[in-house]
Amino acid sequence: MKKNYLFLIVTLMVNALMFAQTVTLTPTAVNNTNVNSGPIDLASLPNSTISLNVKVEIPSNVAVSDYGTLKIYYSNLSITNANVANGGDSGNLYFGGARTAIKSMVINLFWSDFLTSGGFIFAEYKSPAGTVYRSSNIAIIKNSTMNSGTTLNPPADAPNPTKIVNTLCCNQTVRLGEKPLPITGSQYLNPYEKEPYGINSRWTYYGNLIGLDNINKTLSLDYTTQLGTFSIQRSLGYMYGGEFPNKSNVVTITVIPSPLDSNIISLLDTPTDVNNYAELTMSNLKEINGSYSVINLNTLQNPSNVPKRSDTYVNIQTYEWEYATAEAPYSWITIPDENSRTLSSSKIPNLRTDKDNFLSIRRIAIYQNLRISSNSLKIVIRTIRNNNTICCDQKLKIISTQEIEKPTLLIGSTAISSKNTELFYQWQKRPINNRETVSNWSNIPGATSKDYLPAPLEYVTNPRGTSIQEYSYRRIAETNYYVGGEISYSNEVIISPSYERSPSSSITVYPNPATSIINIEDKDSVFSLSYSTVTITNIAGVTFNNSFSTISPNLLSADISSLIPGAYFINIQTTNNGRRVNLQFTFIKN
Numbered sequence: 001m002k003k004n005y006l007f008l009i010v011t012l013m014v015n016a017l018m019f020a021q022t023v024t025l026t027p028t029a030v031n032n033t034n035v036n037s038g039p040i041d042l043a044s045l046p047n048s049t050i051s052l053n054v055k056v057e058i059p060s061n062v063a064v065s066d067y068g069t070l071k072i073y074y075s076n077l078s079i080t081n082a083n084v085a086n087g088g089d090s091g092n093l094y095f096g097g098a099r100t101a102i103k104s105m106v107i108n109l110f111w112s113d114f115l116t117s118g119g120f121i122f123a124e125y126k127s128p129a130g131t132v133y134r135s136s137n138i139a140i141i142k143n144s145t146m147n148s149g150t151t152l153n154p155p156a157d158a159p160n161p162t163k164i165v166n167t168l169c170c171n172q173t174v175r176l177g178e179k180p181l182p183i184t185g186s187q188y189l190n191p192y193e194k195e196p197y198g199i200n201s202r203w204t205y206y207g208n209l210i211g212l213d214n215i216n217k218t219l220s221l222d223y224t225t226q227l228g229t230f231s232i233q234r235s236l237g238y239m240y241g242g243e244f245p246n247k248s249n250v251v252t253i254t255v256i257p258s259p260l261d262s263n264i265i266s267l268l269d270t271p272t273d274v275n276n277y278a279e280l281t282m283s284n285l286k287e288i289n290g291s292y293s294v295i296n297l298n299t300l301q302n303p304s305n306v307p308k309r310s311d312t313y314v315n316i317q318t319y320e321w322e323y324a325t326a327e328a329p330y331s332w333i334t335i336p337d338e339n340s341r342t343l344s345s346s347k348i349p350n351l352r353t354d355k356d357n358f359l360s361i362r363r364i365a366i367y368q369n370l371r372i373s374s375n376s377l378k379i380v381i382r383t384i385r386n387n388n389t390i391c392c393d394q395k396l397k398i399i400s401t402q403e404i405e406k407p408t409l410l411i412g413s414t415a416i417s418s419k420n421t422e423l424f425y426q427w428q429k430r431p432i433n434n435r436e437t438v439s440n441w442s443n444i445p446g447a448t449s450k451d452y453l454p455a456p457l458e459y460v461t462n463p464r465g466t467s468i469q470e471y472s473y474r475r476i477a478e479t480n481y482y483v484g485g486e487i488s489y490s491n492e493v494i495i496s497p498s499y500e501r502s503p504s505s506s507i508t509v510y511p512n513p514a515t516s517i518i519n520i521e522d523k524d525s526v527f528s529l530s531y532s533t534v535t536i537t538n539i540a541g542v543t544f545n546n547s548f549s550t551i552s553p554n555l556l557s558a559d560i561s562s563l564i565p566g567a568y569f570i571n572i573q574t575t576n577n578g579r580r581v582n583l584q585f586t587f588i589k590n
Contacts, residue, residue, distance in 0.1 A: 024055040025072075025123040025135035028104075039139035040109070040121070046240065047196045048109050054090075056125045056133070058099045067092045068127045072107050074140065076119040085109060085121065086194065093125065109140065110196055110240045116144050154197030154238075161199050161236040164188045166248040168234055175303070176227055176258040177372035183251060185217035185234050196240040206230035206253075210330040221253075222330060223373035229254045259300035261313065262291040263365045263374040265343075271430055271440040277358060277380040279441070283491050283539045285345040288377065290319070292341065293365045300370075316365045323348055326358035345381065354418075356489070357381040384539055386423065386488040388415040388477040389567035391512075392586035395498035396457055404468065407454040407495050411513055411588050413565050414450065415477035419486060423477040427452045432470040432494070441474065454495055470496040491539050491567060509570060513588035516561040520570065520585075522554040527581070529556050532574035536560070539567055563589045 027035050029051035042048045054070060072088030075081060086108040095101045109121075120137035127133075167186045174180050183205075192198040203212065203219050207230065211220035219232065230253050235244030266289050270278040280286055298311040305311070318339045322332040338347055343361070351357050359381070363374040390412045396405040415423045427447035430439045444452070452473070460469045474492045479485035506524035511517075522529050530553045536544045544563060548556040560568075565588075572583040 022057045022059055022133045023123050023125050023135040024057075025121070025138060026053045026055075027051070027138060028053055039118070039141045042109060042111050042114070042140065042142040044111070044143040044145060046111050048111070050107050050109055050121075052105045052107065052123075054103045054105060054123045054125075054135070056093060056101050056103075058095070060099075067094045068125055069093065070103055070123065070125050072105060072121060072123050074109060074113065074119060074121045076113065076115045082122075083113075108196075111142055112241045114140055114142055116142070118142060154192070154195075158192050158195075158197050159189055159199055161238060161244075161246050164199070164236055164246060166234060166236055166246050168232065168248045168251045171252050171254075173254045173256060174224060175260075175370070175372065176255050177223055177225075177260060177263065177374075178258075179223045179371065179373070180221050180253050182211075182213075182218040182220045183232050185219070185248065187217055188236075193239075196238065198239040200237055200239045200244070202235045202237075202244050203232065204235075205232045208330055210332070222332075224253070224255045227255050227257065256303040257299060258372055259296045259370075260316075260365055260367075260372045261294045261296060261307075263293050263363065263372060264291040265289065265361065265363050265374045265377050267377065267379070269432075269438055271438055273380060273440075275378075277378045279380055279382060280345055281382045281489070281491060282351075282353075282384055285381070288343040288345055288361060288379075290341045290343070290363050290374070293319075295367045295370075314367070316367050318366050320364040320366065321347075322362050322364065324360045326360075329360060332362070345379065348381070351381060351383075353383050354385065356383060382489045384488075384491055386415045386417060386477050386486070387413050387564075387566055388475065388488045388490045389413045389539060389588075390473070390475050390490045390493055391567045391588045393493050394495045396495065397498050398468070404457045404497060406456050410452045410454060410473060410493060412450045412452070412475050412490065413567065413588060413590075415488070417479070417486065419479075421479055421486075423486075424448065424480050425450060426476040426478070427473065428476065429454075429471050429473050432472055432496075457495065457497060468497045470494060507572075507583065507585070509585045509587055513590045514560060515590050516559065518558050518560050518570070518587060519551075520548070520556040520572070525554050527572075527574045529554055529572075529574065532572050534558075534573075535571045536563075537569045537571060539569070544568075560589055565589050 027038060027040055027050060029035060030040055031045065031048050040050060052072065056070070070090045070093040072085045073082040074085045075083070087105065088107045090103055090105055093101050093103055119140045121140060122137050123135040125133045165186050165188070169184050172180050188199065190199045205219065205221065207224065208222040209219070210222045231250045232253065233250050234248040236246040237244035267278045267286055268289060270280065270286065272278050293316040294313040295316065296307055296311050296313055299305045299307060319341060321335040321338045321343045323335060324330065324332045335343070335347060335349065348359065357380065359379050361377045361379060365372050365374070390410055394407050396407060398404055412425070417423050425448050427444045428441040429444055430441045433439055454471065454473065457468050460467060472492050472494050475490040476487060478487035506522055506526045508521050508523060510519050520529060520534065530550045534548050534556060536546045536558070546558045546560060548558045551557050567586060567588055570585045570587065574581050574583065
């Protein structure tokens with residue numbers, strides 16, 4: 001079957017693709033006739049064999065990977081409807097450590113796939129990081145009519161799609177949130193499946209497709225999300241031409257009300273990005289909440305039951321949690337040993353540290369033989385990379401009802417590109433609205449330096465009274481070009497008011513940022529630092545073996561020259577007036 005890809009092309013991408021052009025596509029033969037340039041003439045032949053050479057050169061400013069994928073696409077003059085050519089998926093293209101790779105390919109182009117005005121083909125190379133490089137287009141031309149009209153003249157033993165027995169099984173009734181059983185189609189032989197006169201199938205259905213098995217002739221749908229009756233049908237035809245004259249019987253899936261009272265999952269106080277993914281960071285993973293789920297036994301026995309207070313309810317027996325990646329959105333994977341009502345996002349396996357993780361999460365409620373899915377929650381777990389960290393949280397004193405202590409400079413480390421290119425900064429902030437509508441991140445105009453001085457906190461008035469608005473801050477580090485660029489998000493820091501004096505305010509950590517030596521001083525002698533336990537950890541929680549020297553009972557010092565640049569925490573376990581106290585301070589290592 002042909003694969004359809006939808007390309008969203010904006011001017012910026014077109015310019016970037018032209019600038020980063022590294023793929024050269026050259027025809028060498030058309031229907032056994034040698035050529036060395038376009039256009040490619042299909043003449044009046046229903047099926048043409050095209051030999052091609054593809055050369056991929058990696059730009060000098062881009063890191064070399066050992067392999068990527070190479071495909072040949074064709075289009076009938078509409079870039080929004082490009083298709084992988086028959087024979088155009090070459091799989092992996094290997095470089096062997098070099099910056100250039102060459103591949104010879106043979107594809108088939110069908111006369112009926114192009115308009116009378118023609119079309120074009122192009123090659124596309126995609127690196128493991130997802131960077132896409134395209135060749136220039138090679139024009140396709142053809143005659144206005146095809147030999148033998150629209151007849152392919154298939155071999156005598158080729159199956160005729162109009163004479164194949166084409167049936168589907170079976171009608172089903174499922175509860176809302178359940179997954180239907182696979183729809184099974186009658187079997188047929190397809191010895192010429194890669195030829196124009198091979199058999200092609202087209203399924204019409206409602207819902208999310210999670211599997212189409214062309215060997216066993218089955219179609220699998222995901223958990224249902226809507227009440228109603230939905231039809232499924234299979235049509236058969238030749239590989240070429242886009243016609244499917246042989247239509248199967250219609251099977252129906254009837255979705256009836258669920259006996260499950262509630263199965264909703266959510267994240268509290270979590271901003272979302274422009275694509276509606278809830279944003280988390282590796283250093284601040286949150287709990288995914290799940291509603292309490294019960295089964296209405298009256299609805300279980302009678303789907304027409306209208307729920308009422310006198311109905312009988314029982315608890316769900318257990319839960320399962322599943323996740324899917326953005327690259328494979330319908331390939332759901334069960335999270336091992338997670339059967340609770342809620343899920344810590346730290347339990348999601350196989351998280352990447354070299355890129356942000358875009359995921360969908362859902363919960364399956366299980367009662368006897370029932371398996372009913374929750375809503376699907378989209379989350380992105382952002383990793384701290386490119387040495388992109390900022391420091392530090394600030395608690396600002398309330399001096400009077402009219403005055404709040406001014407914030408100090410937020411210090412950012414120097415971000416380092418994994419591709420050895422220049423990175424540019426953009427600071428963002430979002431207001432923290434306790435128990436109110438969650439606010440998303442927004443760019444701070446003009447805040448494009450390594451460091452940033454926040455604006456003073458202000459009193460705000462709302463229906464609940466007057467309060468001081470708190471803010472979270474983060475920094476984006478990114479390249480200034482689209483194709484092959486990189487972007488990373490820093491950790492988050494919070495600037496908030498301090499409503500009472502903490503004993504920790506007597507402790508000072510300096511210098512901050514530090515290069516080789518860091519000092520901890522208790523100016524008011526509130527704590528016994530010489531008898532305290534002091535450790536240094538990074539934002540991922542890794543503890544480093546840095547011994548502190550006691551300069552005096554109120555002054556400790558440590559050599560941090562071996563630490564890589566970034567943000568770190570100093571953790572102090574000590575006592576104050578006989579009580580155990582845990583303190584934490586942040587510093588930047590330059």
